[in-house]
Amino acid sequence: MKFIFITLFPEQIAQGAGHSIIKRALDAGLLSMSCINPRDFTTDKHRTVDDTPFGGGAGMVLKPAPMVAAIRKAKEQLPDALVVAMSPGGKTFSQQLAEDFAVGGRDLILVCGHYEGFDARIFHWVDLKVSIGDYVLTGGELPALVIMDAVARFIPGVLGKFASAVEDSFSTGLLEYPQYTRPDVFEGLAVPEVLRNGNHALINRWRRKEALKATWLHRPELLGQLTKTDAKLLAEVQAEAAAEADKPEEK
Numbered sequence: 001m002k003f004i005f006i007t008l009f010p011e012q013i014a015q016g017a018g019h020s021i022i023k024r025a026l027d028a029g030l031l032s033m034s035c036i037n038p039r040d041f042t043t044d045k046h047r048t049v050d051d052t053p054f055g056g057g058a059g060m061v062l063k064p065a066p067m068v069a070a071i072r073k074a075k076e077q078l079p080d081a082l083v084v085a086m087s088p089g090g091k092t093f094s095q096q097l098a099e100d101f102a103v104g105g106r107d108l109i110l111v112c113g114h115y116e117g118f119d120a121r122i123f124h125w126v127d128l129k130v131s132i133g134d135y136v137l138t139g140g141e142l143p144a145l146v147i148m149d150a151v152a153r154f155i156p157g158v159l160g161k162f163a164s165a166v167e168d169s170f171s172t173g174l175l176e177y178p179q180y181t182r183p184d185v186f187e188g189l190a191v192p193e194v195l196r197n198g199n200h201a202l203i204n205r206w207r208r209k210e211a212l213k214a215t216w217l218h219r220p221e222l223l224g225q226l227t228k229t230d231a232k233l234l235a236e237v238q239a240e241a242a243a244e245a246d247k248p249e250e251k
C-alpha cells in the first residue's frame with residue numbers, strides 16, 4: 001500500500017515513520033511512502049503558502065493554489081488513491097476505519113493542514129476529512145502519521161503475527177484484556193494464576209471476562225448487544241464488583 005503525504009514539513013513525516021515496525025515495513029517494501037511539499041508549487045519569491053483570512057480573525061489560512069497543485073501531483077502518481085484531509089471537523093478516525101482503509105486496498109494521499117487550516121475550497125479535491133479526536137493540534141502531520149501507523153498494522157506481514165492486530169482493543173469490539181509477561185511476581189504483584197496453568201479454555205474464558213470488565217468500566221458505550229455467554233460473564237463481573245463494593249473498609 002502506498003501513502004503520499006502532502007505536507008509543509010516532510011522532515012516531521014520522515015522522523016515519525018523512521019523507527020521500529022513502520023520503518024521495517026517500509027524497508028521490506030510492504031508499504032511505501034513519499035512527501036509532496038505544497039511550497040514547491042508556489043510562484044512568488046517568498047514561496048508563500050498562507051494568507052490572512054477573508055472576514056478577519058486570528059491566524060493564517062492555507063492558500064488553495066499550492067495545496068491543490070500538490071494534490072494534483074500526488075494524483076498523477078497514484079491516480080486511484082483516496083484523498084484524505086486531516087481536519088478536526090472530519091469523521092472520527094477509528095480502528096474500523098483503519099481496517100477499512102487497509103482492506104479496501106486503495107492507496108492514500110494524506111493532506112496535512114497547518115496554521116488556522118485550509119481554505120475551504122481545497123475540500124473540492126478531497127474525498128474524506130478525518131479527525132483523530134476532539135482536540136486541536138498545530139498541524140496534520142501527527143494525525144497523518146497516526147493514520148498510516150494504524151492502517152499499516154492491518155497489512156499482512158507488517159506485524160510479526162497478524163493475529164495481534166485483530167485481537168487488539170476495538171478490533172474485537174471490546175477493550176483488550178490485561179497482558180502479562182515474566183517474571184511471575186514483580187514487587188509483590190503476581191500474574192493471575194489462571195494464565196500460568198496452561199488450560200487454554202480457562203485462559204480464553206478469563207481473557208473474555210477481563211475484556212468485558214475493562215469495557216464495562218471504561219467504555220460502556222461499546223458493549224452493545226451481547227451474546228448469551230458474554231452476558232453471563234458480564235453478570236459475573238458485575239456481581240463481583242458489587243460484592244467488592246459491599247466489603248467493609250479495612251481500618
Ligand SMILES: C[S@@+](CC[C@H](N)C(=O)[O-])C[C@H]1O[C@@H](n2cnc3c(N)ncnc32)[C@H](O)[C@@H]1O
Nearest residue numbers: 086087113114116117131132136137139140143
Ligand atoms: C490548528 S489546526 C486548525 C484548526 C482549525 N482552525 C479548526 O478549528 O478546525 C491546523 C491543522 O492541524 C490539523 N489538525 C489539528 N487537529 C487535528 C485533529 N484532531 N485531527 C486531524 N487533524 C488535525 C489539520 O490539518 C488542521 O488543518
